[in-house]
Amino acid sequence: MAHDPAVTRARIAAGVFSVGLLVATLSPLARDPKARKSDGYPLSTFPMFAEKRATKLTITYALGDAPSGARTLTPALVGTGEVLQARAMFETALAGGPRRIAELCAQIATRVAADGDYADVTAIRIVTGTHDAVDYLIDGKHGPEKLRGQCEVKR
Amino acid sequence: MNWFFADAPRERLAAVRILIGTWAFVYLAARSVEFFKVASLGAPHFEPVGVTRILGGPLPVSVAMITLGASLVLLVLFVLGVGYRVVGPLAAVGVLWSTTYRTSWGMVFHTDNLLVLHMIALAFAPAAHAFALAKPPTRPARAGYGWALKLLVALTAATYVIAGIAKLRLGGLGWLDGEVLRNHIALDNLRKAVLGDWLAPLATLFLAHPGAFTIFSVMSLALELGAPIALVGGKPARLWAVGAWSFHLGVVLLMNIWFVYPLTGVAFAALLPVERPVGRIVSRLRSILRT
Numbered sequence A: 001m002a003h004d005p006a007v008t009r010a011r012i013a014a015g016v017f018s019v020g021l022l023v024a025t026l027s028p029l030a031r032d033p034k035a036r037k038s039d040g041y042p043l044s045t046f047p048m049f050a051e052k053r054a055t056k057l058t059i060t061y062a063l064g065d066a067p068s069g070a071r072t073l074t075p076a077l078v079g080t081g082e083v084l085q086a087r088a089m090f091e092t093a094l095a096g097g098p099r100r101i102a103e104l105c106a107q108i109a110t111r112v113a114a115d116g117d118y119a120d121v122t123a124i125r126i127v128t129g130t131h132d133a134v135d136y137l138i139d140g141k142h143g144p145e146k147l148r149g150q151c152e153v154k155r
Numbered sequence B: 001m002n003w004f005f006a007d008a009p010r011e012r013l014a015a016v017r018i019l020i021g022t023w024a025f026v027y028l029a030a031r032s033v034e035f036f037k038v039a040s041l042g043a044p045h046f047e048p049v050g051v052t053r054i055l056g057g058p059l060p061v062s063v064a065m066i067t068l069g070a071s072l073v074l075l076v077l078f079v080l081g082v083g084y085r086v087v088g089p090l091a092a093v094g095v096l097w098s099t100t101y102r103t104s105w106g107m108v109f110h111t112d113n114l115l116v117l118h119m120i121a122l123a124f125a126p127a128a129h130a131f132a133l134a135k136p137p138t139r140p141a142r143a144g145y146g147w148a149l150k151l152l153v154a155l156t157a158a159t160y161v162i163a164g165i166a167k168l169r170l171g172g173l174g175w176l177d178g179e180v181l182r183n184h185i186a187l188d189n190l191r192k193a194v195l196g197d198w199l200a201p202l203a204t205l206f207l208a209h210p211g212a213f214t215i216f217s218v219m220s221l222a223l224e225l226g227a228p229i230a231l232v233g234g235k236p237a238r239l240w241a242v243g244a245w246s247f248h249l250g251v252v253l254l255m256n257i258w259f260v261y262p263l264t265g266v267a268f269a270a271l272l273p274v275e276r277p278v279g280r281i282v283s284r285l286r287s288i289l290r291t
Helices: A005-030 A083-095 A098-113 A133-139 B010-030 B032-039 B050-054 B061-080 B084-102 B113-123 B146-171 B173-177 B179-194 B203-208 B212-225 B227-232 B234-255 B266-271 B275-290
Strands: A056-066 A069-072 A123-132 A145-152
Touching: A005 B113, A005 B146, A056 A083, A056 A098, A056 B179, A083 A098, A083 A123, A083 B179, A098 A123, A098 A145, A123 A133, A123 B179, A133 B179, A133 B203, B010 B032, B010 B061, B010 B084, B010 B113, B010 B146, B010 B266, B010 B275, B032 B061, B032 B084, B050 B084, B061 B084, B084 B113, B113 B146, B113 B266, B146 B173, B146 B212, B146 B227, B146 B266, B173 B179, B173 B212, B179 B203, B179 B212, B179 B234, B203 B234, B212 B227, B212 B234, B227 B234, B234 B266
Parallel strands: none
Antiparallel strands: A056 A069, A056 A123, A123 A145
């Protein structure tokens, strides 16, 4: 069976395909995972959770102002079901300047107005907060927040 | 070479095709609302990656949804094993395109990569020689069926090894002391807290008692760099799969990040005698359809 030329040809084809796909999958090893934009899809450097990071984080997010205090808003209210995509949307809006922030704020306000669970929210603030993750999560200590934009929730 | 081409039952490869194809269908269908939301975000948020770099801007939402619908139809045919030589590659392209388009909005996800690689491998393998609506071939595949199963396992192992090497390249051996992992877990949960997502159930407990992160770090790296042991097959491979599954469960409990493909076990199907349970289900379905 192994000496059948047709079998040999089929094995060579399967072997070439397999090696090609494996080499492609391993090719991100030739990239520098530190370099921004070095990651790809589906051929990834899988850099997640690898880099040394301090526990202090500066991040932009939205808050809903309610009589009981500021409420966090779900990613769905930002326009996506994914928390990391919501973060990317805030970063993009921030990079786009006050107009983009205002647009995003208005979109969030429209979704909040239509959501009964947020009936007490009267205004949206987009802020950039700097928090120590461990202090925030373990002790509830919040860091400073800088206002980037705000808008009313119209009902 | 003989090791790579050692034969395996055609039913096993076919069962893996059914499991992975069904999984991809359910996953994409369940993500369709999310897909619609991100596809509606507009040009300012579009950051193409991989194959979507051929686009000058986002597709009209209707076109994006049609491509998703076409991918789902192709996946149904893929699972049924209809016109596989054509349908297999097209279904793989459909999954590649749909998952890439979804990840082209500012955040590159790492949860779907292995599924896409497995789909590409299956697309060019004789995976529809059993459990298919099409008539089975009169003679077996000339290169056999075992190589395709080994390729699936090798791709799985490769992705884990790359992740392990990235940790050593970026964090050095210092990654093992647990601080890097602890900080990532803290940061990830902080992001969830301020962006309105659920915190991981065990995150605050372990962040308050950080000693365990050294153990978690050593185990994670050992599992990732030791992934090639899965190619040995048998008990070592199954033990590794259990370890990898437990690792992903830990990621859920500490970070609320769901790598659903490995968590459901489908990512490890090529390591297991899945032809038995899948064969029973196929037989049952056939008898129902006959009556």
